[in-house]
Amino acid sequence: MNYQLIIIGGGASGLAAAFAAASYGVERIAVLERTARVGKKILVTGNGRCNLSHTPVSAADYYGSVPVGEILTAFGTAESFFETLGLHCRRDSAGRIYPYSMHAASVLDALRLACNRYGVEEICDAQVTALHPQKGGWLVHTENADYTAENVIFAAGGFAAPHLGTDGSAWELLKKLGIPLAPPSPVLCPIMSDAAMLRPLKGLRVRADAKLMQRNTCLYEEQGEVQFTERTVSGICIFNMASHIRGEKCSEYRIVLDLMPEQNAEDTLSMLYGFQAVRNDGDCESLLSGMFQKPLSRLILKVCNVTADMPCMMLNGRKIREIAETIHHLSFPVKGVSEWKQAQATAGGVIGDALDAHLQVRNHPHLYVVGEAADVHSLCGGYHLHWAWASGVWAAKHIAERSSER
Numbered sequence: 097m098n099y100q101l102i103i104i105g106g107g108a109s110g111l112a113a114a115f116a117a118a119s120y121g122v123e124r125i126a127v128l129e130r131t132a133r134v135g136k137k138i139l140v141t142g143n144g145r146c147n148l149s150h151t152p153v154s155a156a157d158y159y160g161s162v163p164v165g166e167i168l169t170a171f172g173t174a175e176s177f178f179e180t181l182g183l184h185c186r187r188d189s190a191g192r193i194y195p196y197s198m199h200a201a202s203v204l205d206a207l208r209l210a211c212n213r214y215g216v217e218e219i220c221d222a223q224v225t226a227l228h229p230q231k232g233g234w235l236v237h238t239e240n241a242d243y244t245a246e247n248v249i250f251a252a253g254g255f256a257a258p259h260l261g262t263d264g265s266a267w268e269l270l271k272k273l274g275i276p277l278a279p280p281s282p283v284l285c286p287i288m289s290d291a292a293m294l295r296p297l298k299g300l301r302v303r304a305d306a307k308l309m310q311r312n313t314c315l316y317e318e319q320g321e322v323q324f325t326e327r328t329v330s331g332i333c334i335f336n337m338a339s340h341i342r343g344e345k346c347s348e349y350r351i352v353l354d355l356m357p358e359q360n361a362e363d364t365l366s367m368l369y370g371f372q373a374v375r376n377d378g379d380c381e382s383l384l385s386g387m388f389q390k391p392l393s394r395l396i397l398k399v400c401n402v403t404a405d406m407p408c409m410m411l412n413g414r415k416i417r418e419i420a421e422t423i424h425h426l427s428f429p430v431k432g433v434s435e436w437k438q439a440q441a442t443a444g445g446v447i448g449d450a451l452d453a454h455l456q457v458r459n460h461p462h463l464y465v466v467g468e469a470a471d472v473h474s475l476c477g478g479y480h481l482h483w484a485w486a487s488g489v490w491a492a493k494h495i496a497e498r499s500s501e502r
């Protein structure tokens with residue numbers, strides 16, 4: 097065999113696995129990466145700052161069919177993992193962990209320097225197109241060359257951000273081996289809504305309490321900044337909702353925004369009466385202009401069938417109450433989740449039952465699945481990268497232990 101270990105995919109989990117395997121004593125390791133350089137996605141994470149983990153982090157933070165508890169416990173903290181690579185980290189007040197430099201390139205440099213030190217081979221422009229079990233290991237086929245390896249770690253990610261190398265085509269390799277996968281769907285992504293409602297709001301940001309409703313049931317609620325684009329509602333609290341939406345039932349969902357979550361509708365009603373008295377010579381738009389930006393005020397009035405330039409003194413009590421209630425329940429229909437190119441992660445992947453406790457494929461010994469390719473996903477805040485490091489290290493450790501037993 098050419099290699100003791102081949103890793104398919106030079107992303108977060110692949111590089112962590114390469115470093116860990118080498119540091120545990122595995123020799124002859126190659127990382128095959130389909131794009132021109134490894135770690136492209138790491139560089140854009142966290143808006144270029146790389147939110148590499150979260151504290152605290154536990155199994156309860158993850159969704160999907162793969163049990164993650166033991167793996168997370170064994171990994172410990174990302175801060176100590178990166179300290180061993182010479183990278184110092186910092187935490188923000190919300191528990192998000194970043195490199196001390198606040199620069200994603202520091203994270204990629206740390207991983208690459210460590211891999212280089214151990215002589216890990218980085219082979220780029222090497223898209224793996226077939227994977228065949230053979231005696232004593234695996235034959236890994238790329239467009240340019242064939243490689244053999246005793247062990248393979250599949251770290252080729254999912255479908256999110258296809259422009260960074262992850263268009264999901266690598267999952268075909270697993271399907272051809274008969275490995276069961278939960279169907280992919282985009283998560284951590286904007287949610288599409290009614291363009292006629294959204295177009296005037298384009299570029300606007302508001303703080304709100306956001307609920308995802310399926311008929312009368314609230315599936316998810318979070319307060320935070322909500323952003324509007326021409327076709328989508330966005331922002332971290334919206335990203336975190338996306339995994340609850342099942343495509344085929346889109347018309348059942350609504351995003352409901354409470355634009356003044358710090359008070360109730362009765363307080364808002366009294367406030368509006370007060371403003372009506374203060375702005376008694378103004379129009380309805382000016383009634384709301386002390387609370388919201390104009391496009392949002394206009395939308396609230398439109399939802400209540402109130403003409404923006406109507407004198408505000410003409411509003412009767414019933415209409416003022418309707419406006420107050422709309423401020424606390426501004427409802428946007430859901431038209432679907434956004435496309436893969438706007439998503440940050442993938443739900444779905446190799447299901448838990450197909451993997452043993454070491455993330456090794458049960459029916460294919462010496463093949464391991466880590467990172468986003470496994471059926472694990474989470475919320476915004478560093479959890480995905482944390483899983484990528486932890487799962488890569490976990491599989492690497494098992495390969496090293498097994499190799500040393502022989």
Ligand SMILES: Cc1cc2nc3c(=O)[nH]c(=O)nc-3n(C[C@H](O)[C@H](O)[C@H](O)COP(=O)(O)OP(=O)(O)OC[C@H]3O[C@@H](n4cnc5c(N)ncnc54)[C@H](O)[C@@H]3O)c2cc1C
Nearest residue numbers: 105107108109130141142224252253261467468478480481
């Ligand atoms: C814009 C953006 C921002 C994000 N920010 C954060 C954040 O701040 N914090 C966080 O926790 N998560 C963040 N994420 C999610 C996080 O980056 C991913 O969950 C994580 O990178 C997944 O790691 P992975 O190793 O499984 O896959 P990836 O990092 O996606 O790596 C997979 C690699 O495999 C390569 N590959 C694919 N197919 C093949 C093939 N056939 N042959 C060879 N190579 C192949 C790809 O080119 C890629 O380099 C963000 C994602 C995006 C898109």
